[in-house]
Amino acid sequence: SPLKIGLIPADGIGREVIPAAQRVLESLSGGPKFDFVHLDAGFEHFEKTGTALPQSTIDVLKNECQGALFGAVSSPSHKVAGYSSPIVALRKHLDLYANVRPVASVASPAFPNQKVLDMLIIRENTECLYIKSERQEVDPATGLKVAYADRKISEYASKRAGTMAFNMALTRQQLREQKPLEKRIWKNKPRVTIVHKSNVMSVTDGLWRETVRAVKESNPEKYGGVDMEEQLVDSMVYRMFREPEAFDVVVAPNLYGDIISDGAAALVGSLGVVPSANVGDNFVMGEPVHGSAPDIAGKGIANPIAAIRSAGLLLEHLGHTAHALKMYDAVDAVLAEGSILTPDLGGSASTNQVVDAVLKHL
Amino acid sequence: SPLKIGLIPADGIGREVIPAAQRVLESLSGGPKFDFVHLDAGFEHFEKTGTALPQSTIDVLKNECQGALFGAVSSPSHKVAGYSSPIVALRKHLDLYANVRPVASVASPAFPNQKVLDMLIIRENTECLYIKSERQEVDPATGLKVAYADRKISEYASKRAGTMAFNMALTRQQLREQKPLEKRIWKNKPRVTIVHKSNVMSVTDGLWRETVRAVKESNPEKYGGVDMEEQLVDSMVYRMFREPEAFDVVVAPNLYGDIISDGAAALVGSLGVVPSANVGDNFVMGEPVHGSAPDIAGKGIANPIAAIRSAGLLLEHLGHTAHALKMYDAVDAVLAEGSILTPDLGGSASTNQVVDAVLKHL
Ligand SMILES: CC(C)[C@H](C(=O)O)[C@@H](O)C(=O)O
Numbered sequence: 001s002p003l004k005i006g007l008i009p010a011d012g013i014g015r016e017v018i019p020a021a022q023r024v025l026e027s028l029s030g031g032p033k034f035d036f037v038h039l040d041a042g043f044e045h046f047e048k049t050g051t052a053l054p055q056s057t058i059d060v061l062k063n064e065c066q067g068a069l070f071g072a073v074s075s076p077s078h079k080v081a082g083y084s085s086p087i088v089a090l091r092k093h094l095d096l097y098a099n100v101r102p103v104a105s106v107a108s109p110a111f112p113n114q115k116v117l118d119m120l121i122i123r124e125n126t127e128c129l130y131i132k133s134e135r136q137e138v139d140p141a142t143g144l145k146v147a148y149a150d151r152k153i154s155e156y157a158s159k160r161a162g163t164m165a166f167n168m169a170l171t172r173q174q175l176r177e178q179k180p181l182e183k184r185i186w187k188n189k190p191r192v193t194i195v196h197k198s199n200v201m202s203v204t205d206g207l208w209r210e211t212v213r214a215v216k217e218s219n220p221e222k223y224g225g226v227d228m229e230e231q232l233v234d235s236m237v238y239r240m241f242r243e244p245e246a247f248d249v250v251v252a253p254n255l256y257g258d259i260i261s262d263g264a265a266a267l268v269g270s271l272g273v274v275p276s277a278n279v280g281d282n283f284v285m286g287e288p289v290h291g292s293a294p295d296i297a298g299k300g301i302a303n304p305i306a307a308i309r310s311a312g313l314l315l316e317h318l319g320h321t322a323h324a325l326k327m328y329d330a331v332d333a334v335l336a337e338g339s340i341l342t343p344d345l346g347g348s349a350s351t352n353q354v355v356d357a358v359l360k361h362l
Numbered sequence: 363s364p365l366k367i368g369l370i371p372a373d374g375i376g377r378e379v380i381p382a383a384q385r386v387l388e389s390l391s392g393g394p395k396f397d398f399v400h401l402d403a404g405f406e407h408f409e410k411t412g413t414a415l416p417q418s419t420i421d422v423l424k425n426e427c428q429g430a431l432f433g434a435v436s437s438p439s440h441k442v443a444g445y446s447s448p449i450v451a452l453r454k455h456l457d458l459y460a461n462v463r464p465v466a467s468v469a470s471p472a473f474p475n476q477k478v479l480d481m482l483i484i485r486e487n488t489e490c491l492y493i494k495s496e497r498q499e500v501d502p503a504t505g506l507k508v509a510y511a512d513r514k515i516s517e518y519a520s521k522r523a524g525t526m527a528f529n530m531a532l533t534r535q536q537l538r539e540q541k542p543l544e545k546r547i548w549k550n551k552p553r554v555t556i557v558h559k560s561n562v563m564s565v566t567d568g569l570w571r572e573t574v575r576a577v578k579e580s581n582p583e584k585y586g587g588v589d590m591e592e593q594l595v596d597s598m599v600y601r602m603f604r605e606p607e608a609f610d611v612v613v614a615p616n617l618y619g620d621i622i623s624d625g626a627a628a629l630v631g632s633l634g635v636v637p638s639a640n641v642g643d644n645f646v647m648g649e650p651v652h653g654s655a656p657d658i659a660g661k662g663i664a665n666p667i668a669a670i671r672s673a674g675l676l677l678e679h680l681g682h683t684a685h686a687l688k689m690y691d692a693v694d695a696v697l698a699e700g701s702i703l704t705p706d707l708g709g710s711a712s713t714n715q716v717v718d719a720v721l722k723h724l
């Protein structure tokens with residue numbers, strides 16, 4: 001039976017890159033069959049209807065779909081009463097507890113001074129400051145406002161994210177071993193780098209750190225071959241820019257993971273090429289890391305690569321790894337050729353021309 | 363009467379770079395006179411005495427000193443009962459509400475592929491997650507641990523940090539105008555970039571954003587000539603690496619500021635050259651952005667440039683700008699020459715040789 005996949009383009013260039021990724025999925029020969037269903041969400045939907053995430057979207061995803069592709073959501077530049085980010089809500093509703101963000105360099109004339117790296121960021125996806133538990137008070141003495149947010153770190157969520165990190169380190173190792181040695185960027189033992197700031201947040205980040213460490217320590221048989229190291233989040237950003245080749249799998253609480261993955265994207269040329277998958281035990285949602293890019297929306301020049309790779313991640317996490325690898329290879333071939341690229345990569349091709357080029361290599 | 367300055371080397375290379383900076387201050391001809399007082403703090407002090415920040419250090423600083431120079435503090439790699447970072451505590455005790463972190467490129471053979479930038483990061487220095495209000499519970503249903511931290515953002519602190527940012531934008535403009543045009547890196551109108559994540563934390567970062575915006579909006583006469591823009595913290599890190607030349611003054615809540623300043627340091631070659639000043643209304647404490655570097659401590663090869671520049675910032679914020687500029691110029695001259703550099707910059711000079719070279723240019 002076909003895979004039922006929800007398509008949620010949402011705002012801006014999401015409406016261009018999601019159809020692009022859909023075309024690539026539909027063209028996979030010998031691959032799984034798809035039954036796509038189009039679903040609403042986003043800031044523009046909020047402006048029209050008063051809700052950014054209709055209950056029907058949640059219901060269809062939960063009850064009918066195995067996975068989804070999400071486009072991008074616009075953030076209002078001002079405070080809008082009643083509006084709340086649908087992507088954060090979807091991650092929570094579907095219990096997509098790990099945000100998996102691979103960032104790797106691909107040899108391409110588009111990236112002449114590119115650093116060489118092959119990193120996978122696992123971002124805890126359900127808590128930290130993203131629980132949105134906030135309140136505002138007025139200091140009676142001064143009449144001035146004071147606001148508080150709760151940052152939540154649980155053993156439960158930390159363990160799930162940590163386990164995903166160690167498992168992905170092993171999976172990556174297996175996939176690497178299928179490649180010829182000279183094509184492997186990461187050449188060391190698998191490694192998990194735990195990001196935290198426990199020198200300041202000794203309780204919350206202390207719990208995070210200990211729980212993730214315990215994943216390895218409590219299962220030496222399975223994870224004994226995976227190195228484990230730690231980085232304070234500030235040094236992580238520093239080191240990532242100085243020696244990005246030093247990282248394999250990086251696991252971080254939600255907000256740090258958000259920041260690190262945008263930073264890593266800067267190292268491989270463009271946010272327009274970096275994919276992610278929001279992964280739960282029973283559902284996967286692909287999502288390009290880039291935003292809705294209102295400045296170029298509607299022009300047909302958005303880079304579809306992040307969305308296509310996100311569709312690949314979707315397949316990979318639904319168990320169709322071989323077809324995912326085909327998609328990645330086709331994208332890499334287009335980048336390596338370097339003649340058909342969108343303007344963010346210095347080219348002048350349209351979204352559709354890039355998709356055509358990818359299809360040629362499939 | 364001389365300036366009374368507390369010297370707090372604390373841990374690791376702090377004990378090498380603080381005496382180095384002291385030598386430079388003492389050699390300033392025609393400059394202010396100094397009365398230095400040596401004060402204890404740090405993780406090593408904690409291990410010896412059970413306290414990381416003796417009350418006597420706080421008292422001397424508060425009651426006798428106009429300013430201080432802080433070295434670096436080691437973070438224990440494991441949880442240590444009763445230990446808490448002395449630098450965070452000092453900032454709070456002395457009400458040093460803004461952490462001023464200039465990051466600028468200097469032409470030097472040590473930095474062949476360096477980006478060109480001239481950025482000043484103003485980091486709110488008293489609240490956010492650094493209030494260290496944390497607690498741990500056990501979920502009775504599962505027996506698993508759950509930890510919470512409070513993130514505090516107040517109108518009071520946001521306004522002080524924001525005001526510092528707009529004032530520094532004007533001060534930088536004045537200093538720039540004293541330089542010949544071709545020596546100015548920033549060539550646009552002064553600009554303040556407000557960093558936040560109000561698309562997720564609409565209450566806390568919403569308050570931060572509005573309060574900082576109001577600094578300019580409520581005083582168009584004074585700040586009308588300063589451009590104001592906003593960046594979400596994740597895009598900020600992305601853009602900082604893609605086009606660091608686009609930033610003049612950047613103002614951020616505590617934790618974002620911590621991360622951004624380490625990231626910016628990666629762009630100018632080494633953490634070993636990036637200074638900071640913790641600034642309050644009645645006290646200034648210079649502090650290199652780097653850590654205690656246990657791997658090279660005691661070898662006499664720590665880069666003293668960040669500490670020397672931090673001593674310059676100390677003078678600048680105590681009103682001795684002309685002498686601060688002399689110190690910066692001497693450091694820049696050593697970097698431009700590029701023959702006497704510590705190993706972190708690819709050289710083989712010792713800490714003392716770099717200080718000697720700086721003194722020659724004073
Ligand atoms: C749009 C925003 C809420 C989101 C996030 O912070 O998670 C985005 O930055 C991302 O990385 O997916």
Ligand SMILES: CC(C)[C@H](C(=O)O)[C@@H](O)C(=O)O
Nearest residue numbers: 199200234435447449450620
């Ligand atoms: C040592 C640590 C507590 C400190 C901080 O996070 O403020 C350091 O990273 C800094 O930037 O001064």
